[in-house]
Amino acid sequence: MAVANVMLIVFISIAAFSLVGWISAVQEGGGSVNRAIFFLDFFTFLILADILILLISYWFYTDFGNLARNTGFVLSTVIIRVAISSEGVSSMILFTLSGVLGIAILRMFSRGSKVHL
Numbered sequence: 001m002a003v004a005n006v007m008l009i010v011f012i013s014i015a016a017f018s019l020v021g022w023i024s025a026v027q028e029g030g031g032s033v034n035r036a037i038f039f040l041d042f043f044t045f046l047i048l049a050d051i052l053i054l055l056i057s058y059w060f061y062t063d064f065g066n067l068a069r070n071t072g073f074v075l076s077t078v079i080i081r082v083a084i085s086s087e088g089v090s091s092m093i094l095f096t097l098s099g100v101l102g103i104a105i106l107r108m109f110s111r112g113s114k115v116h117l
Contacts, residue, residue: 007049014041043081050074065109072105 018038054070061067076098083094 007045010045011042014038014045017041039084040081043077043084047074047077047081050077069105069109072101076102076105 015038018041022037051074054074057070058067079094079098079101083091083098086094
């Protein structure tokens with residue numbers, strides 16, 4: 001619970017910092033609206049948090065399936081971060097790849113459970 005609260009505080013801080021930076025840029029005559037305002041910093045933090053959770057899960061889990069699933073979700077998050085920073089058709093391809101990878105990981109590791117997607 002404490003990790004989630006710290007992540008919430010960081011999320012609110014990133015949002016406030018991005019908003020203040022954007023407002024000051026608009027007042028100076030700049031400040032276009034694009035995805036780099038908030039999402040680059042947020043997904044960078046999200047990737048760091050995912051990697052921290054992944055490293056902690058390596059310490060506690062011995063089941064390969066859980067470790068591979070968690071690693072796949074981290075990889076999907078990294079691809080989303082790269083897609084946000086790229087432009088044009090390559091960003092659309094990377095977003096699609098990330099979604100397909102996430103769905104494939106869910107399908108692959110939910111075969112043994114009762115949940116069917």
